[in-house]
Amino acid sequence: MIRSFPKGGVHPPENKLSASRPIAPLPLPETVTIPLSQHIGAPAEVLVNRGDTVKVGQVIGQHKGFVSSNIHSSVSGKVVKIDHVLDSTGYKRLSVVIEVQDDEWIQEIDRSAQLKQEITLSREDIIKKTLESGIVGMGGATFPSHVKMTVPKGKKADWVILNGVECEPYLTSDHRLMIEKGKEVLVGMKLIMKALGVEKGMIGIEKNKPDAIAHFQELCSSENGIEVFPLKVKYPQGGEKQLIKALTGREVPSGGLPIDVGVVVHNVGTAHAVYEAVQKNKPLLERVVTVTGDHLETPSNFLVRIGTPVSKLIEAAGGLPGDTGKMINGGPMMGKALNSIDVPVTKGTSGILIIPDQQSKRKPVAPCIRCAKCLNVCPMGLEPYLLMTLADKELFDRTEQDRILDCIECGSCSYICPANRPLLDYIRLGKFRVSQIIRSRN
Amino acid sequence: MNSLLLFTIITLSALGLVASLILYFVAQKFKVYEDPRIDEVEDVLPSANCGGCGFPGCRNFAEALVKADTLDDLFCPVGGNETMATVAQILGKEAVETEPKVAVLRCSGSFENRPRTNIYDGAKNCTIVHNLYTGDTDCQYGCLGLGECVDACDFDAMYMDESTGLPVIIDAQCVACGACVEACPRDIIELRQRNKKDRKIYVSCINEDKGGLAKKYCAVACIGCTKCFKVCPFEAITMANNLAYIDAELCRLCRKCAPECPTNSILELNFPPRKVKEETKTEVEKSE
Numbered sequence: 001m002i003r004s005f006p007k008g009g010v011h012p013p014e015n016k017l018s019a020s021r022p023i024a025p026l027p028l029p030e031t032v033t034i035p036l037s038q039h040i041g042a043p044a045e046v047l048v049n050r051g052d053t054v055k056v057g058q059v060i061g062q063h064k065g066f067v068s069s070n071i072h073s074s075v076s077g078k079v080v081k082i083d084h085v086l087d088s089t090g091y092k093r094l095s096v097v098i099e100v101q102d103d104e105w106i107q108e109i110d111r112s113a114q115l116k117q118e119i120t121l122s123r124e125d126i127i128k129k130t131l132e133s134g135i136v137g138m139g140g141a142t143f144p145s146h147v148k149m150t151v152p153k154g155k156k157a158d159w160v161i162l163n164g165v166e167c168e169p170y171l172t173s174d175h176r177l178m179i180e181k182g183k184e185v186l187v188g189m190k191l192i193m194k195a196l197g198v199e200k201g202m203i204g205i206e207k208n209k210p211d212a213i214a215h216f217q218e219l220c221s222s223e224n225g226i227e228v229f230p231l232k233v234k235y236p237q238g239g240e241k242q243l244i245k246a247l248t249g250r251e252v253p254s255g256g257l258p259i260d261v262g263v264v265v266h267n268v269g270t271a272h273a274v275y276e277a278v279q280k281n282k283p284l285l286e287r288v289v290t291v292t293g294d295h296l297e298t299p300s301n302f303l304v305r306i307g308t309p310v311s312k313l314i315e316a317a318g319g320l321p322g323d324t325g326k327m328i329n330g331g332p333m334m335g336k337a338l339n340s341i342d343v344p345v346t347k348g349t350s351g352i353l354i355i356p357d358q359q360s361k362r363k364p365v366a367p368c369i370r371c372a373k374c375l376n377v378c379p380m381g382l383e384p385y386l387l388m389t390l391a392d393k394e395l396f397d398r399t400e401q402d403r404i405l406d407c408i409e410c411g412s413c414s415y416i417c418p419a420n421r422p423l424l425d426y427i428r429l430g431k432f433r434v435s436q437i438i439r440s441r442n
Numbered sequence: 443m444n445s446l447l448l449f450t451i452i453t454l455s456a457l458g459l460v461a462s463l464i465l466y467f468v469a470q471k472f473k474v475y476e477d478p479r480i481d482e483v484e485d486v487l488p489s490a491n492c493g494g495c496g497f498p499g500c501r502n503f504a505e506a507l508v509k510a511d512t513l514d515d516l517f518c519p520v521g522g523n524e525t526m527a528t529v530a531q532i533l534g535k536e537a538v539e540t541e542p543k544v545a546v547l548r549c550s551g552s553f554e555n556r557p558r559t560n561i562y563d564g565a566k567n568c569t570i571v572h573n574l575y576t577g578d579t580d581c582q583y584g585c586l587g588l589g590e591c592v593d594a595c596d597f598d599a600m601y602m603d604e605s606t607g608l609p610v611i612i613d614a615q616c617v618a619c620g621a622c623v624e625a626c627p628r629d630i631i632e633l634r635q636r637n638k639k640d641r642k643i644y645v646s647c648i649n650e651d652k653g654g655l656a657k658k659y660c661a662v663a664c665i666g667c668t669k670c671f672k673v674c675p676f677e678a679i680t681m682a683n684n685l686a687y688i689d690a691e692l693c694r695l696c697r698k699c700a701p702e703c704p705t706n707s708i709l710e711l712n713f714p715p716r717k718v719k720e721e722t723k724t725e726v727e728k729s730e
Contacts, residue, residue, distance in 0.1 A: 090575025091582055092651075339560050339575055362563045425565035432573055 002207060004232035005242035008379040010412045012169050012235055012333065014208055018292050018299035019172045023180055025303045026316055028100050032075050032307030033344040034060065035087045035095040039136040040143045041067035048096060052079045056105040057283055060096050063131065069144045069347075070134035071096075074285035074305035076104040088329040088336065088343050095344070098307070108281045115183050116279040119194055126195040126278055133277035134284045134347075138269030139163060139174075139238070140330055142348035145270055149195040151259065157196045158262040161247055162189050162271055164205040164212060165231060165238030168331025171351040173288040174268050176301045178205070178212040181272055182219050188271030189226070191278050196264055201226040202247050208233045235333060236410040240265045242379050254406050269350070289313060289345055293354030295321040304345050310352055311341040325360030328353040333411045366419040374413035374423060380406050384413035384423045391430030396437055399430040407431060479532060480504050486528045487518060492596050494519040494619025513538050520597075520617040543618035544636040545599075545611050549585040550646045550707065552606035556581060556660040572627035581659040583649045585609070585630055594625035613640045613712075635690040640712045643688060643695055645670075647707045650683040657705065664707040670699035 037043035044061030048054060054073040061071030077100045084092035105111060121129065131146040151157050162185070166174040178185060193201055203220070205213045207230045216228045229247055231237050241252045243265060250261040258265055266274075269287065276282040285306055292299035297318025304313060310327070314320050320341070328335040329349055338352075374384035382403060390399045404427060413423040483504040491499040495518050497506060507516055507529055517540050518525050530537035562571060562578045568590040576582040587607040592600045599615035600622060602608075611622075613636070623631045630648060645664050649656045653665030666684030678692035679699065688699070688708075697716075700708045 086576075336574070361561075422565035425567070425570050428573065429565075429567060429570050432569070 002232050003204075003229055003246045004234055005237065005239075005246045005379060007381055008377045008412060009234040009236065009242075010377050010415055011233070012415065014233070015169045015292075015294070016172050016175070016208070017170065017294075017296075018290050018301055019175055019209075021172075021176070021298075021300045023176050023288055023301045023303050026305070026308065026313065028075060028103060028305065029308045029312045031080070031097060031099050031309075032305060033085050033087070033095045033097050033309070034071060034074065034307040035085070035093045035344065035346060036061045036071055037093050038071065038142060038306070038346040038348065039069040039134075040141065041065065041069065043094065044068060044071045046082060046094070046096060048073075048079050048082070050079055050082055053077065053101075054079060054098060056103065057109050057285060058106055059132075059283075063134075063144075067144055067147055069136050070132055070283070072134055072283040072285050072306075073098060074307050075100045077101040086340055086343055088338060088346060088349065090336070090339060110280040110282070115187070117183075117187055119187070119191060121278060123195050123197065126191055126274075129278045130195075130274055133273075133282070135270060135273045135277055136284070136347050137267055138273060138287060138347065138350070139267035140334065140348050140350055142346075145266065145274065148264055148266065149192060151196055155259050156262055157198050157259060157264050158200060159248060159264070160189065160193045160196060160198050160201045161243060161263060161265045162201065162203040162268055163238055163240070163243055163265050164203055164209075164216075164268045165243060166209070167206060167233075167235045167238040168333055168335075168351075169235075170292045170353050171290050171331045172292070173290045173301055173350050175209050175212055176290075177272055177288050178209070178268055179215055182212075182215050184275045185268050185271045186216075186219055186223070186226070187279065188273070188275030189266070191274050192264070192266055192271060198264070199225050203228045204231050204237075204243050204247055205229070206231050206233050206237055235412065236379055236408065239379060239408050239410060241408065254403055284347055287345070287347065287349070289349055290351035291317040291354075292351060293321070293324075293356075294359075295323060295356050296354050297321075304349075306347060307344045309342050309344055310338065313345070313352055314341065314354070321354060321356065323357045324354055325357030326355040328355065333415065334409065362422075363420040365421055368419055368421060371418060373416045373418065377412040377416045379410060379412065380408060382407060384427060385421070387430055388421065388423045388426040391426040391433070394433075396430065396433045400434045400437070404430045404434055477508050479508050482532050483507050483529055486521075486525060486532065488520045488525065490520050490596060490617075490619070492520060492617070492619040492621060494617065494621070508533065510535075512536065519543065519619055522617075542636040543633040544613055544616045544640065544642075545618060545620075545622055545631050546634050546642060546644055546646075547585065547609060547611060547631055548644065548646050548648050549583075549608065549630045550662040550709070551579060551581060551584040551660045552608055554606070555662045556584060568625075569627045579659060581649055581651075581656075581663070583628060583630075583651075584647075584660065586628065590625045590627070591622035591631060594621040596621060637695060641695055642709070642711045643693060643697065643700060644690070644709060645686050645688055645707055646709045648685065650685050652684055656684065662705050662707050664703075665705055667704060669702040669704065670708060673698050673702050 042064040045064050048060045055076045058073045060073045063070045077098045080099045081097035085095040087093050127146050127149050135145040136142040164178050213230050220226045220228050244263050273284050289304045290301050291313045300317045327338045329338050368385050387404050407427050411424050487500040489500050495503045497503040513535050527537045556579045558578045559580050560578050566588050568586045568588045571586050577586045589602045592609050597615050599612045600609050603610050618633050647664040649663045656663035656665050664685050670686050671679045671681050676694050678689045680687050700710045
């Protein structure tokens with residue numbers, strides 16, 4: 001049976017242009033820019049000084065507090081600058097700029113391609129390794145993974161869900177990773193299950209990736225307790241709450257976390273990173289990035305060192321097309337436009353999407369005609385048109401009562417709106433203000 | 443027939459009497475005493491309910507005034523010293539003179555001065571843009587030009603200048619209620635002392651980037667060269683984060699700093715034209 005989340009959702013054209021392109025390692029750039037805040041939570045504290053030489057895998061940013069993450073050097077070379085540099089957030093953040101010299105790795109890292117399936121470490125050690133290796137959620141939200149691998153007191157996890165849905169159009173990085181590194185991903189999943197003390201696991205993959213489904217079904221046929229589920233192609237199937245609902249039928253309560261219903265969801269990219277960190281001592285210093293676009297010469301999947309400028313990726317994919325109107329960090333639905341091609345790839349960069357000029361502009365906004373399309377597509381059961389109006393009129397108490405904070409910012413409402421209203425823009429504004437109000441209450 | 447009429451009149455009157463007695467005693471019992479001076483003070487206040495005093499409305503402010511021991515921290519920017527003197531008279535308290543203020547925009551990043559590096563076509567709201575990215579220029583501190591401050595102004599003291607993309611504050615109308623200061627997500631607008639004849643000298647930039655970058659992003663950015671800091675005879679200028687700031691309380695409007703500025707980021711407004719240097723004269727006229 002094909003499972004899916006029951007409420008809302010849209011069907012944007014899939015456009016998985018790079019689905020058949022194998023992951024290719026990108027040559028080392030001349031310099032890398034590594035922001036010290038690539039995750040949700042407190043920025044890491046810088047450990048190196050200007051002029052220091054660093055090796056690949058060396059810690060250059062120490063995590064501060066529990067919800068934070070370590071930052072490692074992704075190249076070897078000399079630290080030339082520690083300064084505020086523009087990154088994919090659209091603002092300047094404190095970053096370490098390293099000039100690349102050779103490719104010298106720290107000794108602890110096991111660089112052999114050999115699969116290491118045996119799990120020898122204890123629960124605590126797995127979590128510790130995850131924290132030290134700077135693993136964050138690689139689906140785009142960049143929430144530190146060790147936090148999600150620690151079960152809070154009084155709660156119990158009974159499922160680990162591996163998110164291989166990749167419902168964003170264009171992006172194929174998770175898809176390629178599942179096909180090429182399926183075994184590693186599965187070991188990573190087992191590590192996460194061990195850390196959480198969970199016996200049962202599920203892997204959710206959208207039906208438009210039949211090769212990945214077949215591959216995992218084959219891999220899991222000998223596994224006890226891990227099942228693979230094909231999912232209906234519908235956006236946002238890969239949303240954490242939607243995936244849980246689709247696979248387990250459980251609904252995460254408003255304002256709650258998946259652990260409240262006994263489920264923990266990790267992305268396939270994260271599972272792969274956990275495998276490398278725990279079994280191979282390799283911190284998170286590279287990731288798979290899809291570079292794609294309708295007019296791009298060769299849409300590709302690259303294995304990229306963190307901190308590589310986006311311009312290098314575009315160059316490797318055939319260069320920036322002349323009619324480029326917009327560049328997006330991430331997918332077309334949830335991604336964010338970049339305002340420079342020099343921004344670095346960070347831990348959360350799953351794709352770079354190049355959009356031609358004629359498609360990049362917003363259409364003129366018309367008044368709301370109360371067609372309720374946005375209500376029908378909202379996967380969280382909210383009323384986007386109302387939330388937008390309330391946020392615009394600054395009636396933030398009511399937006400809070402109408403559960404604006406439950407919005408997952410999937411953008412389905414803005415996508416479907418026939419009047420091209422900037423629904424999500426205003427809902428984000430409302431969320432920002434409501435969170436401010438809630439913070440000031442405490 | 444007659445007796446029925448009589449019976450009705452008597453019972454209804456009796457009921458009315460009982461009810462009125464109950465109402466009377468309840469009213470006595472739960473009487474709320476309200477200082478009559480609150481009404482008096484409220485009448486004097488401008489009834490703009492702008493929130494410039496820090497209270498939700500004029501009534502709340504009047505209550506606070508009556509309750510307060512001294513009028514030290516309470517000030518109605520709209521009514522100004524005159525209103526506060528009347529209030530003080532009603533309450534029999536000492537009025538505290540406060541220097542009148544006016545809002546100033548600390549950004550000169552017009553279309554001409556600050557090149558646009560990308561196109562923003564999303565929702566026309568400064569806070570939304572501010573939460574998203576640097577804006578359609580490279581300066582992450584400067585004005586976004588979507589007029590949230592203008593919308594916030596209740597006194598028609600602001601308008602958007604279409605030719606520069608910056609809001610303009612009409613000094614004569616501005617009451618320094620602070621609504622625009624609150625509304626601006628980038629904290630560009632500041633309330634500064636309203637000097638004689640609305641004369642003002644201030645650094646019209648809040649960019650904290652290093653000089654070279656700031657200059658690249660905007661032709662009239664403060665580059666933190668400290669020239670004005672060195673020339674100021676009254677120590678009114680402080681330097682912090684590659685940025686000069688003129689303290690309005692210490693500044694004596696001597697105008698020595700403005701011609702020193704290599705990027706013309708120090709504005710001097712409403713002064714008579716300079717006599718000596720022809721160049722700066724045109725500057726003054728332009729800014730007026």
